[in-house]
Amino acid sequence: MSHRRILFCAGTGCISSGALKTRDALVSELEKRGIRDQYEVVLSGCHGFCEQGPLLIVHPEDTFYCGVQPEDMAELIDEYLLNGRVVERLLYKDPVTGERTSDHMKIGFYAKQKRLVLHNCGVIDPENINEYIGTKGYEALKAALKMERTAIIDEVKRSGLRGRGGAGFPTGMKWEFTFKTPGDKKYIVCNADEGDPGAFMDRSVLEGDPHAVLEGMIIAGYAIGADEGYVYVRAEYPLAVKRLRIAITQAEEFGFLGSNIMGTGFNFKINIKEGAGAFVCGEETALLASIEGERGMPRPRPPFPAISGLWGKPTCLNNVETFANIPLIIREGADSFASVGTERSKGTKIFALTGKINNTGLAEVPMGMTMREIIFDIGGGIRDGKQFKAVQIGGPSGGCLPAELLDLPIDYDSLTQAGAMMGSGGLVVMDENTCMVDLARYFLTFTQNESCGKCTPCREGTKRMLEALERITEGKGESGDIPMLEELANSIKDSSLCGLGQTAPNPILSTLRYFRHEYEEHILEGKCSAGVCRNLVTYHIDAEKCTGCRACTRVCPVEAITGDKKQPHEINIQVCIKCGACMEKCKFDAVILK
Amino acid sequence: MSQVNLTINGIPVQAKAGMTILEAAKTVGIDIPTFCHDPELAKVGACRICVVEVAGARNLPAACTVPVAEGMVIQTETERVRAARKTILNLIWANHPQDCLVCEKTGSCKLQDYSYRYGVSGSIYKGQKKEIPFDDTNPFFFRDLNKCILCGKCVRKCHDINGVGAVDFMWRGFKTMVTTPFDVPIEESSCVFCGMCVDVCPVGALTPKQGLGQGRSFEVDKVFTTCPYCGCGCTLYLNVKNDKIVGVTPNFEGPINGHLCVKGRFGWDFVDSPDRLKTPLIKKGGQFVEAGWDEALDLVAEKFKEVRAQYGADALGGFSSARCTNEDNYLFQKLLRVLGTNNVDHCARL
Numbered sequence: 001m002s003h004r005r006i007l008f009c010a011g012t013g014c015i016s017s018g019a020l021k022t023r024d025a026l027v028s029e030l031e032k033r034g035i036r037d038q039y040e041v042v043l044s045g046c047h048g049f050c051e052q053g054p055l056l057i058v059h060p061e062d063t064f065y066c067g068v069q070p071e072d073m074a075e076l077i078d079e080y081l082l083n084g085r086v087v088e089r090l091l092y093k094d095p096v097t098g099e100r101t102s103d104h105m106k107i108g109f110y111a112k113q114k115r116l117v118l119h120n121c122g123v124i125d126p127e128n129i130n131e132y133i134g135t136k137g138y139e140a141l142k143a144a145l146k147m148e149r150t151a152i153i154d155e156v157k158r159s160g161l162r163g164r165g166g167a168g169f170p171t172g173m174k175w176e177f178t179f180k181t182p183g184d185k186k187y188i189v190c191n192a193d194e195g196d197p198g199a200f201m202d203r204s205v206l207e208g209d210p211h212a213v214l215e216g217m218i219i220a221g222y223a224i225g226a227d228e229g230y231v232y233v234r235a236e237y238p239l240a241v242k243r244l245r246i247a248i249t250q251a252e253e254f255g256f257l258g259s260n261i262m263g264t265g266f267n268f269k270i271n272i273k274e275g276a277g278a279f280v281c282g283e284e285t286a287l288l289a290s291i292e293g294e295r296g297m298p299r300p301r302p303p304f305p306a307i308s309g310l311w312g313k314p315t316c317l318n319n320v321e322t323f324a325n326i327p328l329i330i331r332e333g334a335d336s337f338a339s340v341g342t343e344r345s346k347g348t349k350i351f352a353l354t355g356k357i358n359n360t361g362l363a364e365v366p367m368g369m370t371m372r373e374i375i376f377d378i379g380g381g382i383r384d385g386k387q388f389k390a391v392q393i394g395g396p397s398g399g400c401l402p403a404e405l406l407d408l409p410i411d412y413d414s415l416t417q418a419g420a421m422m423g424s425g426g427l428v429v430m431d432e433n434t435c436m437v438d439l440a441r442y443f444l445t446f447t448q449n450e451s452c453g454k455c456t457p458c459r460e461g462t463k464r465m466l467e468a469l470e471r472i473t474e475g476k477g478e479s480g481d482i483p484m485l486e487e488l489a490n491s492i493k494d495s496s497l498c499g500l501g502q503t504a505p506n507p508i509l510s511t512l513r514y515f516r517h518e519y520e521e522h523i524l525e526g527k528c529s530a531g532v533c534r535n536l537v538t539y540h541i542d543a544e545k546c547t548g549c550r551a552c553t554r555v556c557p558v559e560a561i562t563g564d565k566k567q568p569h570e571i572n573i574q575v576c577i578k579c580g581a582c583m584e585k586c587k588f589d590a591v592i593l594k
Numbered sequence: 595m596s597q598v599n600l601t602i603n604g605i606p607v608q609a610k611a612g613m614t615i616l617e618a619a620k621t622v623g624i625d626i627p628t629f630c631h632d633p634e635l636a637k638v639g640a641c642r643i644c645v646v647e648v649a650g651a652r653n654l655p656a657a658c659t660v661p662v663a664e665g666m667v668i669q670t671e672t673e674r675v676r677a678a679r680k681t682i683l684n685l686i687w688a689n690h691p692q693d694c695l696v697c698e699k700t701g702s703c704k705l706q707d708y709s710y711r712y713g714v715s716g717s718i719y720k721g722q723k724k725e726i727p728f729d730d731t732n733p734f735f736f737r738d739l740n741k742c743i744l745c746g747k748c749v750r751k752c753h754d755i756n757g758v759g760a761v762d763f764m765w766r767g768f769k770t771m772v773t774t775p776f777d778v779p780i781e782e783s784s785c786v787f788c789g790m791c792v793d794v795c796p797v798g799a800l801t802p803k804q805g806l807g808q809g810r811s812f813e814v815d816k817v818f819t820t821c822p823y824c825g826c827g828c829t830l831y832l833n834v835k836n837d838k839i840v841g842v843t844p845n846f847e848g849p850i851n852g853h854l855c856v857k858g859r860f861g862w863d864f865v866d867s868p869d870r871l872k873t874p875l876i877k878k879g880g881q882f883v884e885a886g887w888d889e890a891l892d893l894v895a896e897k898f899k900e901v902r903a904q905y906g907a908d909a910l911g912g913f914s915s916a917r918c919t920n921e922d923n924y925l926f927q928k929l930l931r932v933l934g935t936n937n938v939d940h941c942a943r944l
């Protein structure tokens with residue numbers, strides 16, 4: 001083989017699991033052997049399979065290695081690169097069958113994905129514009145600049161693309177509104193605030209394929225008549241910011257950005273604005289206020305940004321993933337795009353899989369895939385062989401869906417109907433050990449902290465809902481709490497100013513809808529079946545299983561455990577402080593919760 | 595401007611395009627409650643007490659920000675609307691001291707008025723209340739942020755009308771408060787004590803010190819007058835009880851400013867000061883002695899004549915005050931010119 005390319009995933013996930021050290025080790029081992037110049041070592045964007053990082057792929061044969069450490073590199077070179085013997089132990093191992101494979105498209109995690117937006121992520125060097133151009137990059141821009149503006153907007157409308165930032169507003173319509181608003185100064189804004197805990201698809205796109213986002217923004221700018229754009233990206237994404245800056249400079253050098261783009265007389269510049277990481281700054285009007293240097297607080301709509309946005313000018317604001325879809329639509333055509341997905345939700349969606357699932361990471365799937373396929377086929381099912389209980393979709397504004405809905409095909413409308421929301425596409429999977437009241441409490445803690453404080457229902461109401469959930473999980477719930485929560489939740493949805501308040505009650509309403517019995521059990525029976533709410537569980541020792549090994553008595557900090565050696569022990573629940581140390585220590589699973 | 599046809603509570607209304615629902619409702623005498631709205635300030639839609647039902651809308655929009663549209667059908671007092679308003683009042687009360695009996699604001703407090711209107715007495719919610727130290731660091735007003743309902747009117751007045759920007763929102767969530775940068779006491783901030791914030795605060799969070807404990811708003815007579823502090827001529831209402839000034843209310847509708855400065859707003863203690871001069875004084879044998887106006891004016895005229903006869907008219911000079919009206923100042927320079935000199939000046943020129 002004359003030319004081989006070794007790709008290291010260098011998304012934030014793999015970098016934190018040590019990808020750069022492994023890369024350095026590989027390079028120095030290659031140098032030691034005097035064969036450095038025969039290999040191209042590239043840092044790519046995120047591959048999505050963060051769980052298995054650091055990831056390494058060898059081209060052209062496309063061999064996929066995972067969990068690669070610096071000390072593995074000598075073996076990789078000597079065995080595989082030089083002698084063609086695959087290093088079995090570094091291949092991906094299926095958690096169910098135990099089989100290993102070198103072809104990542106055979107891995108369940110990738111097999112069912114449809115990587116359209118992510119097609120470059122993990123494949124090209126995001127810091128080299130030539131690699132982007134090599135995969136048809138900026139062809140869409142070239143084509144768009146030859147089109148009528150309205151034709152571009154029509155193409156986007158026909159594609160059926162809906163905003164990936166959460167609400168699913170038809171992108172073409174938004175562009176048309178902004179196009180039609182008179183004004184000699186207009187702005188394009190890219191929302192890269194990505195505030196949902198656990199979501200990182202926007203970061204991965206920016207880190208892995210920044211030019212796709214820029215190309216989408218430039219096309220949008222041309223279509224609606226804007227000459228300036230902003231990317232509002234959180235400062236906690238330093239790598240994304242760095243790669244964006246590099247991409248902007250390179251695009252300017254290549255004449256895709258700046259003055260007189262590709263000789264057409266069209267000018268467009270892109271600025272980066274780093275946000276300080278308030279969740280509410282993802283809300284479009286708060287985001288615009290923040291760019292203007294004001295406190296990030298939502299403003300009333302109307303006027304919508306398309307009419308009066310940044311500094312009062314007509315502004316078209318879209319999400320990162322939305323923009324990243326644009327080159328695809330223009331290049332491949334609206335029909336091709338619309339051939340994927342469901343009746344009213346076209347294309348693909350990237351989901352961030354987290355929680356009690358085997359394959360955590362990013363997965364791009366066609367709209368309309370069922371949750372079962374995503375969680376069990378792609379996600380590899382539930383960790384440690386536990387039972388699936390629920391999945392929280394759409395982050396803190398989303399809802400919690402139960403096992404009965406596993407076969408629900410996911411799209412914007414089905415999720416809203418089920419009481420959840422697409423949101424940014426965060427999927428937090430929960431197993432039997434999750435308490436749904438405690439889960440709602442967790443999300444309410446987040447929304448209450450992140451409420452901007454402007455409007456009464458959200459600022460004060462989320463606090464009172466949170467306090468009620470705290471009481472219930474502490475075993476101090478009262479029978480009136482459920483109707484109170486429901487009434488308050490509906491009132492907050494009804495009267496809050498922005499989407500944060502309007503959706504903050506969703507985790508409560510959806511858990512009340514599907515897991516009401518858990519609330520009742522906490523309040524009426526003083527019980528938490530999942531064994532999560534400390535005040536509601538007691539620790540006991542199963543006399544059948546206890547061998548009297550005394551391991552627990554030694555770790556109990558309050559000496560609550562008594563019993564003779566080799567005799568079943570007992571926990572004095574009056575003394576026990578429920579720290580769980582005994583349970584962790586016991587080798588025989590004899591400590592149980594009641 | 596074009597007209598828009600809509601109905602509010604079944605009443606057909608013709609409103610100017612661009613008007614908000616709140617403004618349109620007002621034209622037909624329908625009152626929608628508001629905390630954060632002020633016709634002079636930017637519309638923020640923060641307090642949400644003005645939510646109404648608009649046919650076809652998913653949520654309850656805020657009347658103070660949503661513009662009217664052709665064919666809109668609006669209801670301002672349905673069960674759903676009243677329930678939302680009651681929830682908001684309950685939520686405010688859950689985080690508000692219940693000391694109306696001793697609160698200066700009783701009688702002119704919007705929270706009281708709307709609680710009365712919607713039958714809300716206290717809160718059905720229990721839980722944490724904010725505990726912010728009382729700010730008594732300046733001579734003009736108290737700041738009790740535990741009573742603040744975060745309507746933000748003071749913030750907008752201070753930023754957009756006065757241009758000082760001494761206060762703004764700080765923190766997020768339940769911790770949100772309106773305060774000075776770095777939460778320093780107001781005395782150490784850039785506050786100029788114009789008191790505009792005090793005048794718009796819908797509740798008892800900002801209370802003037804003057805007149806403390808001397809009478810609620812419904813006990814005072816409001817005497818319309820013009821501020822004597824300068825020639826601008828801002829008008830105001832003196833709040834008078836038992837012939838004593840216990841407070842001041844600006845004349846928001848006044849043609850001049852509609853606001854007051856620190857002097858006109860707070861500087862009224864001189865009226866009843868024992869040091870105040872009420873008659874002219876003439877120095878006799880090294881002592882000031884009270885005199886009548888005729889005697890005093892005769893003496894001044896005589897002295898002027900003496901000086902002019904002896905040293906010429908330019909030995910005289912007149913120095914006027916910014917507290918006089920324009921008309922007074924005009925007459926003053928006239929007088930000096932009649933005396934034969936152009937030596938006239940004014941303290942505001944310094």
Ligand SMILES: Cc1cc2nc3c(=O)[nH]c(=O)nc-3n(C[C@H](O)[C@H](O)[C@H](O)COP(=O)(O)O)c2cc1C
Binds near residue numbers: 167194281282283499
């Ligand atoms: C509280 C809140 C947080 C939001 N956070 C984000 C975010 O992090 N990223 C994003 O793209 N949109 C976010 N949105 C949605 C934006 O307001 C806006 O609808 C979206 O960016 C529009 O882009 P799209 O049409 O391409 O989806 C948020 C909305 C709310 C109410």
Ligand code: SF4
Binds near residue numbers: 298454455456502
């Ligand atoms: S709903 Fe919450 S986040 Fe939105 S404006 Fe109101 S207080 Fe702020």
Ligand code: SF4
Binds near residue numbers: 745746748
């Ligand atoms: S102090 Fe008064 S005016 Fe200022 S925000 Fe609070 S309630 Fe509103």
